[in-house]
Amino acid sequence: MRPPAEPTPDIAPRPEPAPTSASTAPAAQRLRRWPVLLVVLLALALPAAALLVLNPQWIHGSGSGGLPDRLRISLAQRAVVMLESSPQIEHLGHDEDNAGPRRVMCTLDPFGVDPPAATTVAQVRWVYALHLCVIGQDGTPWDYATKSAGPVAIGLGNPPAVRLPVPQLDYRTQVRQLIPARYQSQAFGSFAHPQLVAQLRQRYIAQVASAPTR
Incomplete structure (x- = not known):
């Protein structure tokens, strides 16, 4: 008598998981x-x-003290005319023994205005700026010409007003009295646009220093 046959195990193939690409998970x-x-x-x-x-x-660019470039340049052009014709600059370093004709040339870099919220030249009453003026006779080299530099307050009224520190009093005290507190750091600083100084020097050399001595 034969022993009963052992049951045959279920060997039907099981479905295998679908192959997964190595890049599928990172991509997800x-x-x-x-x-x-x-x-x-x-x-x-x-x-x-x-x-x-x-x-x-900020998009269109701003100048000294946050002034928009268009306002800064327009104010500088107007204030320079007033500065060059002011008695404070015209008579600076004037030697009575050598009273020949002299040329006055100035440049100016505004850093503030009054009222501070002004956005057009017509609204501005005072301009606060750093200035550089050079005064000399024809043929006078740049290094030997009389110069004035530093903070200045220019009133745009009629008549205009020009206020500068004077040599006889303490300089820093005068500047603090002349320039509003919100602009003090610029008043004791340097030109925010140094190219203005270079342009003034070139203009002076071309028109005054290079002119024949009279």
Whole structure:
């Protein structure tokens, strides 16, 4: 008598999991990261956009003390004319024994105005600036010409007013009295646009220093 046959094990093939590409999971993770990155980028960009809207002069460029370039340049052109014809500059270093004709040339770099919220030249009553003036007879080299430099306050009224520190009194005290406190750092600083000094020097050399001595 034969022993009963042992049951045959179930050897039917089981479905194997579908092969997964090595790049599928990272790609899915990268796709899920995009919304997060977009939210972060928008959060960073919105404050910057708001600043540009609130301060449009940052787009177009600003000059000394935050003055827009267009206002700064227009004020400088008007104030230079007043400065070059002012008695304080015209008579500076004048030698009565050598009273020949002299040329006065100035440049000016505004850093503030009064009222401080003025946006047009017509609204400005006072201009606060650093100035450089050079005074000399024809043929006088730049290094030997009389010069005036430092902070100045120029009133744009009629008649105009020019206020400069005078040599007889303490310089820093005079500047603090002459220039509003909000502009003190610029008043004791240097030209924010040094090219103005270079341009004045070139103009003086071409028109005065190089002119034949009379």
